[in-house]
Amino acid sequence: MSIPFQCRAAGAVACLCVMAAAAADAPQALLLHGGTIHTGNPAQPRAEAVLAIGERIAYVGDEATARARAPAGARMVDLAGKTVLPGLTDSHAHLADIGERELGFDLTGVESVAALQRRLADRATADQSTWIVGSNWIESKWKPAVFPSRRDLDAVVSDRPVVLQRVDGHAAVANTKALEMAGIGPATPDPPGGQILRDPATREATGMLVDTAMDLVYRHVPPSTDEDLARALEAGAAHYMRPG
Numbered sequence: 534m535s536i537p538f539q540c541r542a543a544g545a546v547a548c549l550c551v552m553a554a555a556a557a558d559a560p561q562a563l564l565l566h567g568g569t570i571h572t573g574n575p576a577q578p579r580a581e582a583v584l585a586i587g588e589r590i591a592y593v594g595d596e597a598t599a600r601a602r603a604p605a606g607a608r609m610v611d612l613a614g615k616t617v618l619p620g621l622t623d624s625h626a627h628l629a630d631i632g633e634r635e636l637g638f639d640l641t642g643v644e645s646v647a648a649l650q651r652r653l654a655d656r657a658t659a660d661q662s663t664w665i666v667g668s669n670w671i672e673s674k675w676k677p678a679v680f681p682s683r684r685d686l687d688a689v690v691s692d693r694p695v696v697l698q699r700v701d702g703h704a705a706v707a708n709t710k711a712l713e714m715a716g717i718g719p720a721t722p723d724p725p726g727g728q729i730l731r732d733p734a735t736r737e738a739t740g741m742l743v744d745t746a747m748d749l750v751y752r753h754v755p756p757s758t759d760e761d762l763a764r765a766l767e768a769g770a771a772h773y774m775r776p777g
Contacts, residue, residue: 717738
C-alpha cells in the first residue's frame with residue numbers, strides 16, 4: 534500500500550523539525566589549535582589543540598585527534614600563535630594579612646571618629662605593647678565622612694606611637710608620637726608616590742599618610758618574627774575554614 538504524498542511530506546517536515554530541535558539542543562563545540570596551549574599538567578605541559586563541548590573540556594592533546602573527536606559543526610579557531618591558559622581562579626586573599634587582622638587590632642565596623650577613639654582606648658588598656666598598630670577603618674562610611682587626625686589619636690594615646698591603616702591599605706593615620714619617631718615635620722618632603730596630608734595654615738602634618746608616605750612610620754614598627762608570621766598564617770587559614 535502506498536502512502537499518500539501529503540502524509541509523506543508531513544512526515545518529512547516533522548523529521549526535519551525533530552532534527553533541527555536536536556541540533557539546537559546539542560552543546561556547542563569549540564576547537565582551538567595553532568597556538569601555544571599550556572595545560573597546567575606537569576606530565577603534559579603543552580598541547581596542540583583543545584576541544585570543548587558545551588561547558589566541558591572534552592580533549593587536550595594533538596590536533597589530529599581533536600579534529601577526529603570534534604562533532605560536526607564544531608567551531609574551529611586558529612589561534613595564530615596566541616597563548617591559551619587554563620582558567621585562573623584568584624580570590625586575591627592575602628592569607629597572612631587576614632591572619633594578622635584576626636590576631637591584631639581590627640577596626641572593621643567603626644562608624645565614626647568617636648567610635649575609633651573608644652576602640653583605641655580599649656586596645657590601649659588591654660595591649661601594653663610599645664606600638665599600637667591597627668587597621669581596617671574606612672571613613673567613607675562615617676557621618677561626617679572625615680579622616681581621623683593625629684590629634685584624635687593623641688586625645689586617647691599620647692605616650693606611645695600609634696598607627697592605624699585604612700582598610701584599602703593606601704593610607705594610615707598616625708599619632709604625634711609616631712610622627713615624631715619618623716621625623717615627620719612641616720619641612721618633611723612628600724616621598725615619591727606618597728603624600729603627607731597637612732594643615733593648610735601651619736603646614737603641620739595632620740597625621741594622615743598616603744601610600745609610600747606610610748613607610749616613613751611603618752619602618753619604625755618592630756618587624757614581625759617568623760613565629761608571628763606562622764601564627765598569622767594559621768589564623769588566616771582558620772578564618773577561611775570556618776565558612777567551609
